[in-house]
Amino acid sequence: MSPGTLPQPAAAPAPRNAEVVLTLEHISKSFGDNHVLRDFSLELHRGENVVVLGKSGSGKSVLVKCMIGLLRPDAGRITVLGQDISTLDHEEMDQLRARLGFLFQSNALYDSMTVRENLVFPLRRQWLADRRDQEADLVQQALEDVGLADTANKLPAELSGGQRKRIALARTLILQPEIILYDEPTTGLDPITAREISALIRQVQQKYNTAAFIISHDMDSVRLVADRVALLAEGGCYAQGTYEELARHEDPRVHDFFT
Amino acid sequence: MFSSPFLAETGAIAQFAGRFFREGFRPRYEVREFFHQCYVVGYQSLPMVGITGFIMGLVLTLQSQPTMAKFGAEAWVPTMVGLTIIREMGPIITALVFAGKIGSSIGAELGSMRVTEQIDAMEVSGTNPFKYLVVTRVLATTLMLPLLTVLADGIGLYASYVGINTQGTTTLALFINNVLSGLTFAEVLPAFFKTFFFGFAVGLVGCYKGYHATKGTAGVGAAANSAVVVSSLLIFILDLLAVQITGLLGFN
Incomplete structure (x- = not known):
């Protein structure tokens, strides 16, 4: 498979002081008695790749579908490119989606x-x-x-x-788009193809300065693409930091992902 | 609370119909997709509807002719067949064939798009999937079924003329004259108008079942199957209502 014509990936510094393009504030979402998200908060900066880690069924896909407006959170606020998406009508949401990729x-x-x-x-x-x-x-x-x-x-x-x-x-x-949401981009792919897709994600970030919100539990991919990693557990943001910081984390719940 | 699944489903389909009227007549209009759907549900159904109409006319004639001959009423065969085909058999047979072919295909197509997240992808692309997929298909089935019915009626009557000529000799002019002499606008128009409702039912139920399909490939199969079953049942119910209404208006 051809690797494409974009520049080869390199470790990008996390632009923590860049403009915030996406904010999740105290998001909660339940399906009946199943409380998938509880008070989840996170920010995404322009040009930054944030990976949300979590076990299967922990609510990662629900989170990303809330961000694009496919699901509506029960509580909390989602601000995308300065707009609170709960206040947008259908047409305004469509216009915003032109600036978001999923x-x-x-x-x-x-x-x-x-x-x-x-x-x-x-x-x-x-x-x-x-x-x-x-x-x-x-x-x-x-x-x-x-x-x-x-x-x-x-x-x-x-x-x-x-x-x-x-x-x-x-x-x-x-x-x-200015922000791309990736829902488990390497799931179901062989390790070589998964690595190529991870490299591609990094190349896209560098070429277009996009911010990316990546849902994954493929640690090889996480290491390659993440500027920052957030761990989703018990419905909330359990821990966050760079890949290296979380890999050294003493909490066994965090550490277990990296071993 | 009364939680009969039948009533819940009926309510959900009624809500779906309400959404069709709310969203269907507001811009943006998906004109290109609408014409594409007219081609798919109309033009591509022509062979099936044509063959069914031909067989319907021929069988009706060949079966009724001996009985009519016993009573010395052979000359009334074109009138009787014309009335039967145009008032009842043409609309109902065409609608049932249409439900089998188009209702199932819409149910399966939209169901498959639902379970593979293609409908979500459409929404994310800034497209209202309800307008793009549902409104266009329901409008196409509503407008195409009446045209297909007229065609099936015409082919059925021609088949009847062929059937009569296998037993004896009748000119086409005499046949047409006999058919038309038994028909009035009060009989033709209600029969024509009810086909719009049949078409609407087929499109709406097919889209509803597909749009709400769940549980993977089994769900797609179930959507296609129940689209045919429910829309066929609805066609009979609408037909019963139509005959009551035309009776009240004095057209029967």
Whole structure:
């Protein structure tokens, strides 16, 4: 698989003093008696990759779906690019989503459309009429960014798992979002492909200065992509710090993830 | 609280219909997708509907002709078949075939999109999936079924003409004259109008079942299956209502 045309990844410093682009304040979410999130708070800065670690079923995907507005939290406030999303109507939320990218765990590619149509779909939906003449260039650029320039006319079913993940990332990148939410981007991939996807996440951050919120429990990937790691446990932000800081953490609950 | 699953489902479908009317007539209008759906549900159903209509007309004629001959009323076969096809058999058979073909396909397609998160992906792309997927399909089925019914009626009547000519000789002009002599607008128009409701029911139930599919691939199968079952049942209920209403209005 081609590694793409972006610069090779390098450890990026955590831009802790950069502008805050996403804030989660005291988020709670329950499904019946199952209290998935309890008083979860976290901030994301521009150009920063934050990984949220947690056991399966700990509420990581629920958290990320609350951020994009697919689920509504029972309590708490989510501010994205300066806007409290609970106050936005459908159209305002759509406009905000143009500045947010979301990479689904399942990729969620439109299986009846070709790769090109998958990429063009969000462009056309976002009223980017002024970009119509640039459509072909934007598709080509997004495909080159993920190293799959020759797959435009293929259907998702004709691609491998890693290629589908890359195309899903290209579909996210085509709107040039300021924040990207990744829901377990390496789950189900072999270790080599998982490493390539992790490198790609880092490359995207460096090239476009995007902030990323990454849900993962793949520690190899976490080490490669994280500027900061937050541990989700008992529904809250149990601990946070750099990968190295948490790896040295004395609390066995934190330490167990790194051994 | 009364928690019958049947009533809960009926209420949920009614709410879904309410959402269709609330969202369907406000911009943005998904014109391109609507025409695509008209092509899919209308044009691509033509062969199926055509064959069914032809067989319906032929069988009805061949089975009724001997009985009518016994009473010396053979000359009334075109009138009787015309009335039967246009008032009842054409709309109901076409709607049931349509429910089987289109209702199941909409249920399976939307169900599959739901369980693979494609509907969520659409929402995240800034598209209202309800408008893009549901409104376009329901409008397409509502407008295409009446057209398909008219076509099936025409093909059914032609098949009846063919059937009559296998037993004897009748000119097309005489056949058409006999058919039309037994029909009035008060009979044709209610039969035509009810097909809009049949089409709406097929589209709405198919979309509802698919849009709310859960539990993976088994859920997709269940969505497709129940879309056909529920919309077929609804077609019969609507037909019963239609006959009551036309009776009250003095059209029966």
